[in-house]
Amino acid sequence: MLLQVHIGPFGGGATRSRLDSEGAAAAAREASAGPRGARAAREPHSASRRRASLAVFRAAAITAWGIVGGQMILAPDAPLYRALLGGPAISVLHLAFGAALWANTRRIQGPSPARASVALLVLQLAIALLVSPDLLLLVALEAPLILTGRASLLWMAVQVPVSVARPLAAVAGYGVFVPIPALHHLPYGEAVAISILWFTVWQGLAFAGGHLAATQYRDAQELARANAELLATRHLLADSSFLAERLRISRDLHDAVGHHLAALSVNLELARVHVNGRAVEAVREAQGVAKALLADVREMVSRLRRDRPFDLCRALETLVAGTSDPEIHLALPETLEFANPAHGHAIFRCVQESITNTMRHAGARNLWIDIRRAPERVEVRVRDDGRGADDPTPGNGITGMAERFADAGGGLEFESAPGRGFSLRAWLPAGGKAA
Ligand SMILES: Nc1ncnc2c1ncn2[C@@H]1O[C@H](COP(=O)(O)OP(=O)(O)O)[C@@H](O)[C@H]1O
Ligand SMILES: [Mg+2]
Known part of the structure; x- marks a missing residue:
């Protein structure tokens, strides 16, 4: 039986790097060097x-x-x-x-x-x-x-x-x-x-x-899985609060420092008209410095907004490394960056719920998670080789996922049949604006 919640067109191809669960574990170790890495590295040993x-x-x-x-x-x-x-x-x-x-x-x-x-x-x-x-x-x-x-x-x-x-x-x-x-x-x-x-x-x-x-x-x-979930959520939180902090700083720079520097420039221009003698040269120089400062602040503001957007790869690799049964085959693009952290969260929760569902309902040996990035959209495809379901009714898990993708301007569909596993496809627009 085929059930669809919402249907939309498929996106194009994307650059991808293949990672199986061992690779993901290694990547998680690599990504979390230092004191954080010690915890991520413990999982494959257990x-x-x-x-x-x-x-x-x-x-x-x-x-x-x-x-x-x-x-x-x-x-x-x-x-x-x-x-x-x-x-x-x-x-x-x-x-x-x-x-x-x-x-x-x-x-x-x-x-x-x-x-x-x-x-x-x-x-x-x-x-x-x-x-x-x-x-x-x-x-x-x-x-x-x-x-x-x-x-x-x-x-x-x-x-x-x-x-x-x-x-x-x-x-x-x-x-x-x-x-x-x-x-x-x-x-x-x-x-x-x-x-x-x-x-x-x-x-x-x-x-x-x-x-x-x-x-x-x-x-x-279960403990290993919960530990990986916690670690992955911590990465996610750290990344998104880091991003939020940069946004706050860039706004403050723009609104406070930028505003005052602009006012200073105007006042110096006024002062130049009213002073004479040696002061004229000094005011002109001060004007030049104020202009250069204003340009620097503008450049800093745009760089803070532009650089290092929210990258989901590390959190996903850590999450996946905590599950050894079913074996998870994760395929990710080189980078999975989002200007809007809510989009990254929608994908993270979708992967998390899919892993939980496969463990709870599928009895599957393998779970394939494939995330592709096309110019216009990001697409998540999840598929398992479990028992499938005849008439799966969306519960809180799938409904929550569908709502998150719909809020982000995307959609979600799934299909399943007895003996044919469960597959799910979700997508959202690629160019989310920073919140
Ligand atoms: N991987 C899967 N294999 C088989 N059935 C599934 C799978 N994922 C979800 N389902 C079916 O879809 C239903 C709805 O899933 P979900 O919305 O996550 O709710 P819940 O997991 O709380 O039951 C499940 O009750 C189950 O019948
Ligand atoms: Mg569920």
């Missing part, structure tokens, strides 16, 4: 630490999977399934489980998990139920990496009873009447009760471990 701890977690899970496979080959404990499926089928299922585990532990997902990952988790649960109860522990460990909050608890509320019910429902005569065959010498009720306890405690423990790891990972990610 991202690589997170990646390293996830790699260790993943290696441990895959090793456990390998050990379960080895156990099944050496001492198959589920004769029913071996009889029904045969050895090769079990091996194929075990390999499929391993492949799904490999794919699903590549990243820790946010509030909108990719549908494919949830489907793989369901497949893993089915294989674990068929092949080995030990694999259920790995599913319990993995579930909180894919599902967050209530969804992961709900998953466990289903997984544990199903895993207990599976052997109970098995066909008689294959030694799997009780969930844990080793307990078959106990009275049936006791064996079942102990089995339920065993399944619940071990799967609960595995789930708690996965949950702890995933929560810490997500919290660290």
